Amino acid sequence: MKRKPLILVTNDDGITAPGIRALIEVMNELGEVVVVAPDSPQSGMGHAVTVNSTLYLDEVKIDDGPQKEYKSNGTPVDCVKMAISEILEHKPDLIVSGINHGSNAAINVVYSGTMSAAVEGSIQGIPSIGFSLMDYRWDADFEPAKHFVRLIAKDVLQNHLPKGVALNVNIPKLPLKEIKGIKVGRQAKSNWEEEYDRRVNPHGRTYYWLTGKFVNYDSGTDTDLFALDNKYVSVVPVQHDLTAHNFIKEFKRLEK
Amino acid sequence: MKRKPLILVTNDDGITAPGIRALIEVMNELGEVVVVAPDSPQSGMGHAVTVNSTLYLDEVKIDDGPQKEYKSNGTPVDCVKMAISEILEHKPDLIVSGINHGSNAAINVVYSGTMSAAVEGSIQGIPSIGFSLMDYRWDADFEPAKHFVRLIAKDVLQNHLPKGVALNVNIPKLPLKEIKGIKVGRQAKSNWEEEYDRRVNPHGRTYYWLTGKFVNYDSGTDTDLFALDNKYVSVVPVQHDLTAHNFIKEFKRLEK
Numbered sequence: 001m002k003r004k005p006l007i008l009v010t011n012d013d014g015i016t017a018p019g020i021r022a023l024i025e026v027m028n029e030l031g032e033v034v035v036v037a038p039d040s041p042q043s044g045m046g047h048a049v050t051v052n053s054t055l056y057l058d059e060v061k062i063d064d065g066p067q068k069e070y071k072s073n074g075t076p077v078d079c080v081k082m083a084i085s086e087i088l089e090h091k092p093d094l095i096v097s098g099i100n101h102g103s104n105a106a107i108n109v110v111y112s113g114t115m116s117a118a119v120e121g122s123i124q125g126i127p128s129i130g131f132s133l134m135d136y137r138w139d140a141d142f143e144p145a146k147h148f149v150r151l152i153a154k155d156v157l158q159n160h161l162p163k164g165v166a167l168n169v170n171i172p173k174l175p176l177k178e179i180k181g182i183k184v185g186r187q188a189k190s191n192w193e194e195e196y197d198r199r200v201n202p203h204g205r206t207y208y209w210l211t212g213k214f215v216n217y218d219s220g221t222d223t224d225l226f227a228l229d230n231k232y233v234s235v236v237p238v239q240h241d242l243t244a245h246n247f248i249k250e251f252k253r254l255e256k
Numbered sequence: 257m258k259r260k261p262l263i264l265v266t267n268d269d270g271i272t273a274p275g276i277r278a279l280i281e282v283m284n285e286l287g288e289v290v291v292v293a294p295d296s297p298q299s300g301m302g303h304a305v306t307v308n309s310t311l312y313l314d315e316v317k318i319d320d321g322p323q324k325e326y327k328s329n330g331t332p333v334d335c336v337k338m339a340i341s342e343i344l345e346h347k348p349d350l351i352v353s354g355i356n357h358g359s360n361a362a363i364n365v366v367y368s369g370t371m372s373a374a375v376e377g378s379i380q381g382i383p384s385i386g387f388s389l390m391d392y393r394w395d396a397d398f399e400p401a402k403h404f405v406r407l408i409a410k411d412v413l414q415n416h417l418p419k420g421v422a423l424n425v426n427i428p429k430l431p432l433k434e435i436k437g438i439k440v441g442r443q444a445k446s447n448w449e450e451e452y453d454r455r456v457n458p459h460g461r462t463y464y465w466l467t468g469k470f471v472n473y474d475s476g477t478d479t480d481l482f483a484l485d486n487k488y489v490s491v492v493p494v495q496h497d498l499t500a501h502n503f504i505k506e507f508k509r510l511e512k
Contacts, residue, residue, distance in 0.1 A: 046303030046333070047366050054463040055452075077302070077367075082464065085450040107379060110303050110496055111333075119498075123363060123447060155510060164445075165500045167507075184507040186499040189420075191379060194341040196311075208311040208338065222504075235510055237500040240366055242375075243442040244421045244495040248478075251423075251440040254411060254491055 005031035005093035005157055008083050008121075012042040012076045012100065012113030015069065016062060019099035022142035023131065024067055026149045027096060030157060033067035034092070036083035038076060038113075043102075045113035047120070048075045057082055076117035084124060094157055095121035098131035099145055101138065105170040105224040105234055106190035106216065115168055119240050122166040127156050129166065134228060135173040144176040148233050152182075168236040172228050183232040188223035190216045261287035261349035261413055264377075266335045268298040268356065268369030271327045272318060275355035278398035279387065280323055282405045283352060286413065289323035290348070292339035294332060294369075299358075301369035303376070304331045313338055332373035340380060350413055351377035354387035355401055357394065361426040361480040361490055362446040362472065371424055375496050378422040383412050385422065390484060391429040400432040404489050408438075424492040428484050439483035440491045444474040446481070 007027045011020040015037035027033045036057070055074045062069055070087060072079050080095060097117040104112040114130045121128025129152060133145045148171055161167065168187075172179060192212040200206055216225050227234035263283045267276040271293035283289045292313070311330045318325055326343060328335050336351060353373040360368040370386045377384025385408060389401045404427055417423065424443075428435060448468040456462055472481050480490035 041308060044305040044307035046301075046305070046372065048302045048304040048331075049300040049367055049466060051300035051466060052297060054457075054465060056461070056463055075304075078466070081450045081466070082452065085452050086454070086464065107496070109498055110375070110379070111305055116302065119366070123366070152510065159509075162500075162503055162506065165503050168498075182510045184504055184510055186501060186504065187497055189497075194337045196338065196341050198342070205312070208313065208342070210305060210307060210311065210334070210337070235507055236498075237503040237507055238498045239500040240363070240498075241443055241445075242365055242424075242492075242494045242496075242498075244418075244493040245442060247418055247421050247493040248440055248442065250418065251491055251493055253415075254408065254438045254440055 007031040007033050008092040008095045009033055009035045010037045010076055010079045010097050010117045012038065012045060014038050014041045015071045017101065018138060019101050019142060022146055023096055023099050023149060024065055026146050028065050028067060030153060034088060035067055035069040036079045036087060037071060038079060039071040039073055042075050042113045044111050045075045046111050047077055047116040050074050050078050055082065057086065076113040077120045080117050080120045091126055094153065095126050095128040096153060099142055100132035101140060102132065102136040103134050103170055104130060104132040104168060105228060106188040109168055109187060109238060118166040119238060122164055123240050127161040129153065129156060130168050132170045133173065134170060144174065144179060145171045147176055164239055164241060165237045168238045170224060170228055170234045172231055174231060178231060179233060180231045182235055183227035184235045185222045185224055185227055187236055188216055188218040188225040190218060263287040263289050264339050264348040264351045265289055265291045266293045266332055266353050266373045268301060268332045270294050270297045273357065274394060275357050275398060278402055279352055279355050279405060280321055282402050284321050284323060286409060290344060291323055291325040292335045292343060293327060294335060295327040295329055298331050298369045300367050301331045302367050303333055303372040306330050306334050311338065313342065332369040333376045336373050336376045348382055350409065351382050351384040352409060355398055356388035357396060358388065358392040359390050359426055360386060360388040360424060361484060362444040365424055365443060365494060374422040375494060378420055379496050383417040385409065385412060386424050388426045389429065390426060400430065400435060401427045403432055420495055420497060421493045424494045426480060426484055426490045428487055430487060434487060435489060436487045438491055439488040441478045441480055441483055443492055444472055444479035444481040446472045446474060
């Protein structure tokens with residue numbers, strides 16, 4: 001008898017976030033689930049790993065599901081590494097990260113702890129998907145998202161993923177019947193224009209909060225932002241080879 | 257009269273590291289230098305930004321050079337963002353990050369705070385270079401590295417960089433006369449095999465230190481590791497478009 005697929009679940013909003021609870025629910029339908037996730041929000045952590053301090057890992061029970069769960073004080077990437085090295089008996093068949101509260105489309109992929117966990121999975125040779133819902137609220141409705149999570153996770157369990165590729169899935173904030181389907185495309189060219197919120201603390205010292213305005217520079221119809229704006233779920237294949245291959249030739253001038 | 261180029265310097269080893277001091281020395285020859293760097297080591301921070309806590313920025317004087325310097329409690333990427341938004345009067349002509357104590361070749365680029373600062377520069381449309389010396393020691397000899405830093409920074413000030421591309425420069429730990437030159441290539445396929453060091457603290461609680469073994473899976477002669485192994489300085493053009501363009505077609509099956 002074929003064993004059930006082993007699925008590792010993580011996120012960056014923390015192990016008690018409604019988004020990861022929705023993700024666990026769907027994964028329990030598809031396989032044997034182990035959760036290793038941060039004990040507190042880790043948004044914006046990118047591909048950070050904990051080098052200069054110690055890591056903890058504690059088994060926890062959060063709901064009545066059949067999954068095993070562990071919380072860690074590490075980043076999302078730490079969670080994936082520790083799960084593989086310290087908890088799982090063999091490499092998982094699938095890693096899913098999310099469902100993130102808020103967008104990881106366009107340039108957000110670079111800053112995203114959710115997506116970095118998925119990218120770490122792909123570095124380790126494991127099919128990995130990051131899911132995000134375009135709704136920052138804690139009480140966001142994850143029901144429509146769950147439909148697409150199920151569909152895409154099933155496809156990846158069946159067809160696997162090419163080596164070195166993870167999927168970045170973003171889901172519009174819409175009722176299920178208004179979502180038109182899935183569009184596969186590329187990361188839109190975009191940027192955050194920073195506007196720091198400068199304040200003075202009660203002791204007279206200036207401090208800053210990061211704020212900013214998201215700017216889309218891309219008018220392409222094959223981008224993740226175009227898909228989302230047109231009521232589609234966006235899927236972007238993402239790689240950890242950062243080489244700008246098209247430009248290697250140009251820089252050969254430095255070899256002289 | 258043409259103004260001197262404005263150069264922003266940052267790193268991930270912290271503002272007092274010998275590597276950034278060497279970098280500042282060379283940049284003072286080439287332009288007007290402003291340093292905004294972390295007040296403590298930020299290795300392994302990847303593309304992390306500080307979202308959930310406050311940021312400080314303090315002017316400091318560390319040596320007798322003409323540069324202006326600020327230290328921050330943020331990550332390398334925070335330093336670049338704050339420099340552009342809060343300190344510099346106009347966008348810099350060049351951002352340089354490093355000189356990192358240790359390699360950022362191959363898969364290390366993904367975890368590297370040094371390189372993420374350079375990539376953030378490229379996101380902001382500024383020619384940006386990360387420099388690393390293959391020597392972890394605090395008292396590493398940065399003199400040979402300075403030669404190549406000067407050469408490559410001058411080239412980039414003159415020729416700029418293609419939009420969306422930063423350079424990842426790694427310098428072998430060798431005397432200048434043993435370094436054979438520069439090789440431009442791609443990020444080698446590689447991985448860290450984690451081996452957590454598991455300990456028990458005085459209160460009986462288990463904790464972990466991240467350790468690991470670097471594994472090169474790539475036998476290509478056009479990689480950064482090949483260049484370094486053969487006594488060359490390695491230059492890899494790096495991009496922040498993470499789309500695996502070659503695989504978009506394959507995933508079109510999800511659109512059905």
